[in-house]
Amino acid sequence: MNKEITNILICGIGGQGILLFSDILGEVAMENGFLVKKSEVKGMAQRGGSVISHLRFGKEVYSPLIPLKEADFLVSMEKLEALRYLDYLKEDGILITDNFYMPPLPVLVGEVEFESHTIDKNLKEKVKNLYYLPAQKIAKELGDIRISNIILLGFLSNFLPFKIDDYLKVIERNVKKEYLELNKKAFLKGREIFSQ
Amino acid sequence: MKRALLSGNEAVARGAYEGGCLVAAAYPGTPSTEILEEISKYKEIYCEWSVNEKVALEVALGAALAGARALCAMKHVGLNVAADPLFSSAYIGVQGGFIIVTCDDPGMHSSQNEQDNRFYGLFAKIPVLCPSDSQEAKDLVIKAFEISEEFDIPVILRMTTRVSHCKSVVNLGERREKEIKGYKKDVSKTNLLPQFAKRRHILLEEKLEKLKEYSNNFPYNRFEEGKSDLLVIADGVAYQYAKEVFKDASFLKLTMVYPFPDKLVSSICQKYKEIIVVEEVEPFIELMVKSLGFKVKGKGYLPKFDELNPDRLKVFIKKEEEKEKKSDELPRRPPVLCPGCPHIGTFYLLQKKDYIITGDIGCYTLGALAPHYAMDTCVCMGASITLAQGIEKVNKRINDQRPIISIIGDSTFFHMGVPGLLNMVYNKSDIILFILDNETTGMTGHQDHPGTGRTLMKEETKKILPEDIARACGIEKVYVLNPYKIRENKKIIDKLLKEKKQAVVIMREPCIFLKKREKPKEIDIELCTGCKLCIKLGCPAISYEDNKAKINENFCVGCGMCIEVCPKGAIK
Ligand SMILES: Cc1ncc(C[n+]2csc(CCOP(=O)(O)OP(=O)(O)O)c2C)c(N)n1
Numbered sequence: 001m002n003k004e005i006t007n008i009l010i011c012g013i014g015g016q017g018i019l020l021f022s023d024i025l026g027e028v029a030m031e032n033g034f035l036v037k038k039s040e041v042k043g044m045a046q047r048g049g050s051v052i053s054h055l056r057f058g059k060e061v062y063s064p065l066i067p068l069k070e071a072d073f074l075v076s077m078e079k080l081e082a083l084r085y086l087d088y089l090k091e092d093g094i095l096i097t098d099n100f101y102m103p104p105l106p107v108l109v110g111e112v113e114f115e116s117h118t119i120d121k122n123l124k125e126k127v128k129n130l131y132y133l134p135a136q137k138i139a140k141e142l143g144d145i146r147i148s149n150i151i152l153l154g155f156l157s158n159f160l161p162f163k164i165d166d167y168l169k170v171i172e173r174n175v176k177k178e179y180l181e182l183n184k185k186a187f188l189k190g191r192e193i194f195s196q
Numbered sequence: 197m198k199r200a201l202l203s204g205n206e207a208v209a210r211g212a213y214e215g216g217c218l219v220a221a222a223y224p225g226t227p228s229t230e231i232l233e234e235i236s237k238y239k240e241i242y243c244e245w246s247v248n249e250k251v252a253l254e255v256a257l258g259a260a261l262a263g264a265r266a267l268c269a270m271k272h273v274g275l276n277v278a279a280d281p282l283f284s285s286a287y288i289g290v291q292g293g294f295i296i297v298t299c300d301d302p303g304m305h306s307s308q309n310e311q312d313n314r315f316y317g318l319f320a321k322i323p324v325l326c327p328s329d330s331q332e333a334k335d336l337v338i339k340a341f342e343i344s345e346e347f348d349i350p351v352i353l354r355m356t357t358r359v360s361h362c363k364s365v366v367n368l369g370e371r372r373e374k375e376i377k378g379y380k381k382d383v384s385k386t387n388l389l390p391q392f393a394k395r396r397h398i399l400l401e402e403k404l405e406k407l408k409e410y411s412n413n414f415p416y417n418r419f420e421e422g423k424s425d426l427l428v429i430a431d432g433v434a435y436q437y438a439k440e441v442f443k444d445a446s447f448l449k450l451t452m453v454y455p456f457p458d459k460l461v462s463s464i465c466q467k468y469k470e471i472i473v474v475e476e477v478e479p480f481i482e483l484m485v486k487s488l489g490f491k492v493k494g495k496g497y498l499p500k501f502d503e504l505n506p507d508r509l510k511v512f513i514k515k516e517e518e519k520e521k522k523s524d525e526l527p528r529r530p531p532v533l534c535p536g537c538p539h540i541g542t543f544y545l546l547q548k549k550d551y552i553i554t555g556d557i558g559c560y561t562l563g564a565l566a567p568h569y570a571m572d573t574c575v576c577m578g579a580s581i582t583l584a585q586g587i588e589k590v591n592k593r594i595n596d597q598r599p600i601i602s603i604i605g606d607s608t609f610f611h612m613g614v615p616g617l618l619n620m621v622y623n624k625s626d627i628i629l630f631i632l633d634n635e636t637t638g639m640t641g642h643q644d645h646p647g648t649g650r651t652l653m654k655e656e657t658k659k660i661l662p663e664d665i666a667r668a669c670g671i672e673k674v675y676v677l678n679p680y681k682i683r684e685n686k687k688i689i690d691k692l693l694k695e696k697k698q699a700v701v702i703m704r705e706p707c708i709f710l711k712k713r714e715k716p717k718e719i720d721i722e723l724c725t726g727c728k729l730c731i732k733l734g735c736p737a738i739s740y741e742d743n744k745a746k747i748n749e750n751f752c753v754g755c756g757m758c759i760e761v762c763p764k765g766a767i768k
Contacts, residue, residue: 049531064362
């Protein structure tokens with residue numbers, strides 16, 4: 001249906017840097033001459049709740065929200081969240097998710113029971129193109145867990161038609177000077193992993 | 197031309213800048229907050245966090261009466277707080293252009309209701325413009341200033357969450373300075389004594405007639421001819437969803453929805469047999485179109501609640517297919533208090549008790565949920581203190597002995613809590629009022645307020661302390677405690693709960709976003725007996741694995757609250 005639009009849904013937990021991820025990617029797409037729409041909800045959900053960001057680019061984009069089953073990519077910073085938003089992914093869409101699992105508070109305090117091993121089983125059953133990326137673990141090795149978002153962005157960039165330099169330029173505009181080198185390193189690391 | 201990827205809120209700020217706005221005022225509130233945060237980056241504009249929306253609207257109106265272009269911004273419910281001056285401002289009019297930005301929240305992502313503020317235009321007799329993306333948001337701010345000046349009337353710019361927070365590409369222009377006319381005395385215009393107000397009302401009705409003509413010819417109320425014989429009428433972001441779904445239809449995109457462009461709508465509706473109206477929440481446009489005598493499909497197909505999205509619109513095309521729901525059985529991930537949040541220390545002492553606890557709005561409203569269950573009510577800002585007073589009057593009659601507690605945040609206290617506190621003293625209510633003072637407006641992203649000693653323009657100012665206000669209002673028992681000191685606090689609070697006398701307890705400790713993280717705490721596995729008292733704290737950094745507590749080092753901010761509750765000294 002929307003051949004000319006690329007749809008990317010990014011999800012995770014409030015505080016994981018989801019908005020920065022989609023901000024950077026949105027600007028890269030804009031600088032490559034695309035029209036861009038990006039939608040997310042700020043406020044309440046940001047306090048450790050479930051967060052999603054819709055990013056769409058193409059020649060002409062109307063809705064800022066991706067219709068169900070039309071996402072070309074679903075990128076998740078946590079695997080329960082990946083499962084939660086799976087309905088957005090196209091039949092042949094690509095899921096990239098951190099294999100990190102964070103129990104929601106009601107599970108943590110024992111109010112709700114949940115068998116977390118069902119997540120992997122479900123994801124593997126339902127998604128043809130599934131990439132697990134231990135982004136948080138790699139981020140920690142690089143020295144700061146907060147850059148796992150940029151590692152995932154680097155990994156995703158392998159599938160998109162933009163140049164590495166385009167990303168690095170936009171990253172430079174969007175992160176504080178003292179974290180710039182770290183973020184660039186994270187991007188390149190994520191980018192590399194794919195070819196390994 | 198310079199282009200930028202801007203959110204609707206950033207675009208409103210840009211429009212204010214380019215349009216020569218001189219004064220902007222707001223009280224924060226999702227989804228409107230970023231408008232003033234962005235405006236504060238343009239040094240040409242005076243801007244402020246006002247203590248509440250009524251104050252913000254009046255400050256901006258004053259500036260407009262002094263001849264400058266002015267804007268105020270608020271979330272939808274903020275306009276209820278500001279409704280009194282809103283209605284009067286329609287009678288009085290302006291000198292410099294005056295815009296009231298309201299950001300509605302269909303879907304209630306961050307709000308207590310889903311009210312549709314287009315009706316405020318109809319009710320208060322003020323024109324309403326509804327942008328559908330960032331470019332329009334910017335352009336319409338500039339347009340709204342012009343309309344306001346041409347017709348001597350305030351203009352409402354009605355945004356919604358998806359317009360405010362969606363980013364799209366915007367062409368940037370330069371600022372055009374507007375000459376400031378200066379304050380002119382004109383009592384018959386600005387003083388609504390009945391004899392003057394009667395004249396102003398007649399004049400207002402005349403202006404609205406002219407504005408109706410303007411709306412009929414307004415280029416942003418736009419007809420787009422399509423291939424099929426379906427006509428879609430839509431406004432705001434609903435227009436974007438509809439364009440995505442009804443690719444061949446003709447469109448009537450409405451932007452100025454009040455005064456309603458009746459002639460334009462009639463002339464186009466006449467040509468179509470099938471007409472659907474796509475709009476979020478209330479049937480505002482639908483009612484208007486029906487009143488012109490046309491049959492349309494709208495609500496009934498679309499819900500009157502929740503936000504729309506492209507999928508929802510498919511009900512017009514075919515019966516919604518049973519969607520294979522993959523995610524139903526998953527546990528929800530509700531928002532939670534942050535690791536080390538000082539509010540946790542207060543809720544720990546009040547949790548799961550048979551106290552009557554009236555609450556308020558802020559991060560601390562999450563104390564109502566698992567695991568604390570320590571907040572019964574959340575009505576609107578300031579209602580904690582006042583609801584409690586009504587309950588107390590009844591309970592005295594029926595001899596209900598439960599302690600009555602009110603909980604309010606610092607920003608909320610300054611916003612609308614102070615009159616309630618005055619009333620509590622004046623009318624002799626024995627309520628224990630907790631003011632959770634984290635020295636910021638946490639919920640909306642850490643804005644300054646009268647208690648922080650800093651203005652929106654980052655100037656130092658007098659720091660106003662809630663305890664000084666409480667004492668000045670005549671409260672005799674005022675305590676200032678540190679919420680992290682759970683053991684000490686327990687003694688004091690238990691005593692107050694037993695006495696059940698009027699008291700104010702200020703729990704002061706900065707929000708974790710305002711201070712440096714300390715070294716994460718650790719559990720000594722040898723000493724931990726797995727008693728779960730620390731789990732009861734409800735700190736998301738603490739979990740339970742293999743019959744022992746565990747601290748997640750990535751989340752822990754090192755506040756040490758858990759040390760206070762561990763009976764075995766197992767946390768270091
Ligand atoms: C009339 C109105 N204006 C604004 C808001 C948005 N809002 C909700 S809570 C809040 C302030 C919260 O600050 P505070 O009381 O200090 O509590 P905290 O979040 O810091 O715990 C605001 C501005 C609202 N719900 N209603």
